[in-house]
Amino acid sequence: MSAVPGEPRARGKGWIRVLRVALLAASAALLASALRDADLGRAGALVVRMGPWCVLVLLPALLGNGLQTLGWRPVLELLGCRVRAGVLLLVRVASEAVFMTAPAGTAVADSTALWMLERRLGVPVPAGLAALAARRTLLVLTNGLYVALAFVLGHAYLERAATGLGGGPWLAWLVLGMAGILLGSSALMAAALLSGNLAGWLRRLLERFPLRASRAWLAARAAGFAETDRHLASLRRAPRGRLGASVAAFSLAWLTDALDTMIVLRLVGGHFGFVQILAVEVLVSLMRSLAFALPSAVGVQDVGYVTLFAAFGLPDAATVGLAFLILKRAKEIVWIAIGYAILLVFGQGRRTATGAGLVASSGAGTNAR
Numbered sequence: 001m002s003a004v005p006g007e008p009r010a011r012g013k014g015w016i017r018v019l020r021v022a023l024l025a026a027s028a029a030l031l032a033s034a035l036r037d038a039d040l041g042r043a044g045a046l047v048v049r050m051g052p053w054c055v056l057v058l059l060p061a062l063l064g065n066g067l068q069t070l071g072w073r074p075v076l077e078l079l080g081c082r083v084r085a086g087v088l089l090l091v092r093v094a095s096e097a098v099f100m101t102a103p104a105g106t107a108v109a110d111s112t113a114l115w116m117l118e119r120r121l122g123v124p125v126p127a128g129l130a131a132l133a134a135r136r137t138l139l140v141l142t143n144g145l146y147v148a149l150a151f152v153l154g155h156a157y158l159e160r161a162a163t164g165l166g167g168g169p170w171l172a173w174l175v176l177g178m179a180g181i182l183l184g185s186s187a188l189m190a191a192a193l194l195s196g197n198l199a200g201w202l203r204r205l206l207e208r209f210p211l212r213a214s215r216a217w218l219a220a221r222a223a224g225f226a227e228t229d230r231h232l233a234s235l236r237r238a239p240r241g242r243l244g245a246s247v248a249a250f251s252l253a254w255l256t257d258a259l260d261t262m263i264v265l266r267l268v269g270g271h272f273g274f275v276q277i278l279a280v281e282v283l284v285s286l287m288r289s290l291a292f293a294l295p296s297a298v299g300v301q302d303v304g305y306v307t308l309f310a311a312f313g314l315p316d317a318a319t320v321g322l323a324f325l326i327l328k329r330a331k332e333i334v335w336i337a338i339g340y341a342i343l344l345v346f347g348q349g350r351r352t353a354t355g356a357g358l359v360a361s362s363g364a365g366t367n368a369r
Helices: 007-034 040-048 051-078 085-101 105-121 125-164 170-194 198-207 212-220 222-237 240-267 274-290 300-311 317-348 362-367
Strands: none
Touching: 007 300, 040 317, 051 085, 051 125, 051 222, 051 240, 051 317, 085 105, 085 317, 105 125, 105 317, 125 170, 125 222, 125 240, 125 274, 125 300, 170 222, 170 274, 240 274, 240 317, 274 300, 300 317
16 A cells, blocks of 8 residues: 555654643643642732843843854854854844744754854855854853853752752762763764764765655755865864854853843842752753753743752742743743844845855855964
8 A cells, every 4th residue: 555645754743743742741730730839929929029120031141142142253253254243143042032932943943043144144055054063062062061060069959959859869960971971972073073074974874865856956965065064174273262262152151041040030039049050050951951842841941940949948949939930931932022023134134145244255264264
């Protein structure tokens, strides 16, 4: 019996939807359990009493996006693309909005950033792909450093929290293992990127699929794959100081996640120190990565915060945690709206010609020093 065209893909998407709904249902049940003792009226009062001070919750994300822009810009310059920092910041904010709203948002967000770089900044697609790959590697590396810092500084807090979650030192060692995986992954990613053959290897792998249309598509873009590899290989000649500055900027950007959580928690009456917040945030980030199929890890992230606040000894964790979640999610909605507004403006604007003012010609990327 012949299969209906597209049926396997439809079935695959169906299973993904079932998994997503099951994950949402489980996280909703866990969140309801975690908040069963919350005082909804008092939680609302904690949010309302802040008044105009609530605008403070927008600042850490702006700082984090700014630091990521400062870290990413030198990579683009090393590839021969001189881009205005302000415009690149807009690309970053818009792609982050897509990341927070799309299931498996990393791939969609990177595709959005690539489109924006090419459409409005004239960055050639091969250079944009190389810049995104390098940025991803730097993010994984600095995330590993961030998690390792949380283990070193917050080891005692992690052990104490583990006692409230079942005992044993497993929580601290989980964080250490997470740091090791991230640092090891970044080393492998860097070796692959700098080999000068990653895109070519990927093209040859895709060519093995017995689809005539895909082979024709790959053959037509063979030069683009080769150009991407040339851009990536050029990063081997990059001055260490330039990439060191990028590592520092991305590392500081990770710390703004903890700063964000600390400000929101303080505004609703929670008083954890920065090291405690750092330990909580690293564990929540692990939960977010496991719930990648859900936009913004909705439900899973929320359960993580409330559960960990209680485990780390926050007084009245359910009520304060509920107020925290209301404010934090409201802040995310504001940034999502800003990001999509930027996308709308970019979509309506005219394409910037390559090399006209914002970007140097792509040929300079192969000779970047």
